[in-house]
Amino acid sequence: MEIRIASQLSTLGHPQRLAIFRMLMRRMPDKVPAGEISAALDIKPSTLSAYLSNLLDAGLLGQTRVGTSLRYTVNVGEVQEMLDFLLLDCCRGRPDMCSPLAAGFGQGTGDMSLKKFNVLFICTGNSARSIFAETLLRDMGGERFAVFSAGTKPYSELNPMAVDVLRQKGHDVSALRAKNVQEFMTPDAPNFDFVFTVCDQAANEECPAWSGQPISAHWGMVDPVKAAGSDAERSLAFQTAYGALRNRITAFTALPMTALDRISLQKAVDDIGHLNEETAP
Template identity: 50%
Template sequence: MEKLILERLTTLGHPQRMALFRLLMRRYPQAVPAGELAQALGLKASTLSVYLSALAGVDLIAKSRHGTSLHYKVQQKAAREIIDYLFLDCCRGRPQLCPTIAPIPSKGNQPMSDRKLNVIFICTGNSARSIMAEAIMRDLDKARFNSFSAGTRPTGTPHPLALATLERNGHDIANLRSKNLDEFQKVGAPQMDFIFTVCDSAANEECAIWPGRPTSGHWGIPDPAAATGNDAEKSRAFARAYKQMRARIEAFAALPDITPGTPELQNNIDEIGNMPVQGQGIDHGTF
């Protein structure tokens, strides 16, 4: 086992292989298409293939075939074995010495009912999917949640069809705006309890560390702004995205225990992220 661990560490010693592994860790438990990996990291297909083969060769990742496409996923057991090898001896009985694997402080097994929980939905442009998610969460359960949204590269204005879809479904759109993620990472910004990425492009990006170790999840939905056709067809794409986003948010809000940081909640969030969506395809991450 020690030899294998050392081989894994050697494999991860290459900057681009490490970047690939970190991207797949951010997307876990989902399997990511090879083409999306190449696009996200700016790699040629041949170069990506070499890096994927190296990671698979030491059991750090696994591949599966979906139609004609190969998808890749981190082997969490292998990642844990590396952590154990590096830190378990020094931390045995003294977890305070290794904060990276120390347990998250618990506030008990009861839901956090003493305050409202802060939830942020992140997309690339913060113009369609994340804007709709903010409005849905805000209006679905105002008593328990404060809802926000932001973009890694915001467009500056919400998409007109996103606003029309929300208004058609009874949401107040007056105060919705496209915001930069930096706004929520400044001193004095609300501390987030939950962070959900809703487009693959945003999930693939490396972001700054959030204070408080919030619970995260990826609920990717196809970009309605990428829909082609006439106005009616484009409107239907936004209606589908709204329906899919609402179903996920309703499933989250209906969970019996929403205590940030618990393994059970993380598993539930990951399961919600794997709910089937209509029109799944290439996510251009424009909005």
């Protein structure tokens, strides 16, 4: 085992291999095509192929063929073994080093039945998908959640068709505005319990680690803003995105937050990201 762990650490010691690994962790549990990794990280395909081979040989990634495309994902079991070895063997399970990773969700926050969870949804433009998610959770979650959304683009504005869909569904849109994620990286910003990316591009981008160790997950879906065709076809794309996010928010609000440990809760929110997107407009 020690030889394998040493090989894994050596493999991750290269900046670009580490960047690939970190991007795929952000996209968990997606299986990401090599071409998308190449474009997102600006790595030449031939160079990327060598790096992916190194990561596969080290056991850190898994590979799946979908048609003619090879797709990659993090090998969670191997990564867990590597971390266990570092924390429990090398570091002898010191509580000052291990407890933040092993702690149950919300540990030390007092009466969890009274806790209000801070949730942030991120997409590229903060114009449609993340706005849908913010509005849905705010309206469906009652007093249990403080909800925010943001985009990674420097400037954005709400998409008119997205706002129309929310109005049609009976949501109050008066307080909605497009925001940049930098607003939530200041010292006085909320400490988030959950951070979700709802588009692949935002998940591919490198962001600083959030303070407070929030649970994060990727709930990627097709961007309705990019839908082509007639007004009716474009409207259907927005209705479909709204319905898919409503399904996910419904499942999220039903989770027994106080009864789940951090690992179980992480798996639950990962699974929600793969709920069937089929929905009635």
